[in-house]
Amino acid sequence: MPPSTCPTWYEARSRARQPWPAAEGRLEAAFAVVGGGLAGLSTALSLAERGVGREVVLCEAERIAVGASGRNGGMASAGFTRPLAEIERRWGRERARALFALSAEGLGRLRRRIEAYGIACDLVEGVAEVSWFVEADELARTVGDSNARYGTRLEVWPRERVQAVWRTHRYRAAAFDPDGFHLDPLALCRGLAAAAAVAGVRLYEATPVLRLRREGGRYRLDCPRATVYADHVILCTSAVGRPPDRRLARALVPVASRIAVTEPLGRRLADLVRAPFAVFDDRMATGYWRPLPGGRLLWGGGVVLFEGLSHPERALRADLARVFPELADVRFDFVWSGRMGFARHRMPVIRPLEPGLWVAVAFGGQGLNTTAMAGELIAAALLDGDDRFRLFDPFGLPMLPGCLGRLAAQLYYWAFMLRDRIRALRTRR
Numbered sequence: 001m002p003p004s005t006c007p008t009w010y011e012a013r014s015r016a017r018q019p020w021p022a023a024e025g026r027l028e029a030a031f032a033v034v035g036g037g038l039a040g041l042s043t044a045l046s047l048a049e050r051g052v053g054r055e056v057v058l059c060e061a062e063r064i065a066v067g068a069s070g071r072n073g074g075m076a077s078a079g080f081t082r083p084l085a086e087i088e089r090r091w092g093r094e095r096a097r098a099l100f101a102l103s104a105e106g107l108g109r110l111r112r113r114i115e116a117y118g119i120a121c122d123l124v125e126g127v128a129e130v131s132w133f134v135e136a137d138e139l140a141r142t143v144g145d146s147n148a149r150y151g152t153r154l155e156v157w158p159r160e161r162v163q164a165v166w167r168t169h170r171y172r173a174a175a176f177d178p179d180g181f182h183l184d185p186l187a188l189c190r191g192l193a194a195a196a197a198v199a200g201v202r203l204y205e206a207t208p209v210l211r212l213r214r215e216g217g218r219y220r221l222d223c224p225r226a227t228v229y230a231d232h233v234i235l236c237t238s239a240v241g242r243p244p245d246r247r248l249a250r251a252l253v254p255v256a257s258r259i260a261v262t263e264p265l266g267r268r269l270a271d272l273v274r275a276p277f278a279v280f281d282d283r284m285a286t287g288y289w290r291p292l293p294g295g296r297l298l299w300g301g302g303v304v305l306f307e308g309l310s311h312p313e314r315a316l317r318a319d320l321a322r323v324f325p326e327l328a329d330v331r332f333d334f335v336w337s338g339r340m341g342f343a344r345h346r347m348p349v350i351r352p353l354e355p356g357l358w359v360a361v362a363f364g365g366q367g368l369n370t371t372a373m374a375g376e377l378i379a380a381a382l383l384d385g386d387d388r389f390r391l392f393d394p395f396g397l398p399m400l401p402g403c404l405g406r407l408a409a410q411l412y413y414w415a416f417m418l419r420d421r422i423r424a425l426r427t428r429r
Contacts, residue, residue, distance in 0.1 A: 006336040008071050009261040009298070010186035017190065019063060020197075023204040023226035029057040031382070032221055032228050034209050034244060035236035036060025037069030038185070038368060039360045041192040042375030043234050044201045045113070050383050053200025057228055059221065061208035065189035067238040068364065069371075071338035073259065073288050073300045074188075075278045076368040077127045077180030078104040082346040084150055091394050093149065098391050100150045106373025107179065113372070114183075119191030122293060126277035127180030130162065133282060136173040143175050153179060166279070167272045170323045182278035182290050185368060212244040219356060234358045234378055238341055247353065248361060251397045252341035255364055258312040259300035260320075261334040265327070266295045272324050273297070286365070287319055297327070312337060340364025344398040350374045350389050351397065358382075359397070 031047055033040045036058060044058045060066075078100060080087075088096035114123060131139060136158035143154045157165075157174040197203055204226075211222040212233065221228040221244070237243045273291050280288035287301035299320050302312075313335045321328035343349055343362035348370055352358050360374040380386035 007334065008186070008259075008336050009292070009296070009334040010070060010184055012334065014186060014190075020060075020193075020203045020205040022206040023057075023059060023223055023228065025226055027057055027202070027226055027228045029202070029228060029230045030055035030232065031057070032219065032230035032233045033058040033236060034212075034221070034233065035238065036064040036189075036193070036203070036205065037067055037236065037238060038065075038189060038192070038371035039069075039363060039374055040234070040236035041069075041189060041196060042371045043236060043360060043378055044203075044375070045192055045196045045199065046375040046379035047383070048196055048199035048201050050379060052383065053196070054202075056196075056201045057230065058196070058201055058203050059207040059209055059223060059228065060203070060205045063205045064193050064203070065186050068338035068340040069238075070186035070189050071259070071336060072185050072257070072340070072368075073182075073278070073280075073290065073298065074185045074368070075127055075180065075182045075280065075288065075290070076107055076110060077177045078107050078152065078369065079367070080347055080370070081342075081365045084146065088149070095391060095394075097150055098388075100152070102373050102377070102388065102391065103367075103370060104151075104179075106371075106376065107367075107369035109376060110369045110372040111181070113192070113195070114188070117191060117195040119188060119195070121183040121185075121187035121191060123181050123183045124276050124278070124290075125181050126176065126178060126275070127182060128157070128174045128176045128277050128279050129282060130166075130171040130174045130279055131282045132170060132172065134173060135159065139173045139175060153177070165273075165275045165277075167274075168323050171281075176277070180278070183368075188368070209244045232356050232358070232382060234360060235353075236360045238339070238361075245353065245357070245359075247397065248359065251343060251349065252362060253344070254339050255342050256337040256339045257300055257364075258302050258316055258337045259298060259335070260313065260316045260332040261292065262297045262299070262327070263331040263333050264295040265297060265330060268327065268330075269295055269297055272326060287323075296333075297330075343395070345395045347392065347395045348374060349395070349397055350377055350392045353397070 033044045044056050047056050084096045136156055140156045143156050146152045155176040159172055162171045162174045207223045209221045213220055219230050219233045243249055278290035280286050285302050289299045292298050299316055302315055341362050342364040349362045350360050358378055363371050377389040381389050
């Protein structure tokens, strides 16, 4: 079984639920959302919160959160994969500040929705970025600049504090984000779906969109047993399968990140991990982890574009042993991967492809909150005349040369992984 279809710890601990029906017959809607992951659910809910829920149809090809939305590490913090300083150098400080503000607003919106709709998803406050390579004084300059320029609230932790919280010699310093949090992403998705349905959104599972075209001034979506007619279509598809618009197939790189969940560790984990925060590091192929209920540890990371080249359990165990050698022999009860869509420019793609046809994709590695941000931007554009989505215009919809693009991206990541290993060896001397 490919890691991207293996059962997850999230699924194993969740209650069985009644599936949403498959669409049948002719359906009319003002808005058709394609994709039942976080971006699609967030978009549908943002529309519904403006009073048009009954005019929204959401079509999911398989089941809600079947892809990376329900299989990821479950972390949310403001910002993007592309560093704000890099965005500022190329497009100016005002755009960088405005983009960060949108991301932070998405973080707040996600938190408020969890509270307002009573979504039980084990939310835990606090996310830390730890460094394998730099000391606190160097990190302090970067963090101080970020706090001053963009309004972040990051705290610098020196090596002594880091090692008091996490009993490892691997980490040299940390930037702690008190506004970030981590949670169960599958439970989040199911809670958002339930909230959207209560608000009137018509949710359909097992309803792939086989063909999308214009007809009579509207959009027609052909599904196996249904035809949907809509004035506006929002494509929130993943990097798995064939998207309804072929332009997306050339724009997204499907990247798998590997995750394992350990057996219950009890005192062994408590001796090494003395805070409940989520953690990610500053390597190119980021490693990330977080403690889970019941004394388990979720450990993830790596970048794999061709799953056949990967040995996920072996790679994750080796990485865990580098940080916590005391846990090298623990049993992994669950091992899986989630295939995410990345854009070449390392930013989300939120834009109209043509009048009435929108896309919200490329959220891999961006944090759960960016999907809430995207859904709100699109709903505000469609119903409120808000044009803040144009802040993402400079990044566009990048095209990649098919399989060769994936191979080039894999070689790129391998080169940076080698660089990170060399840097790690040098800093240990």
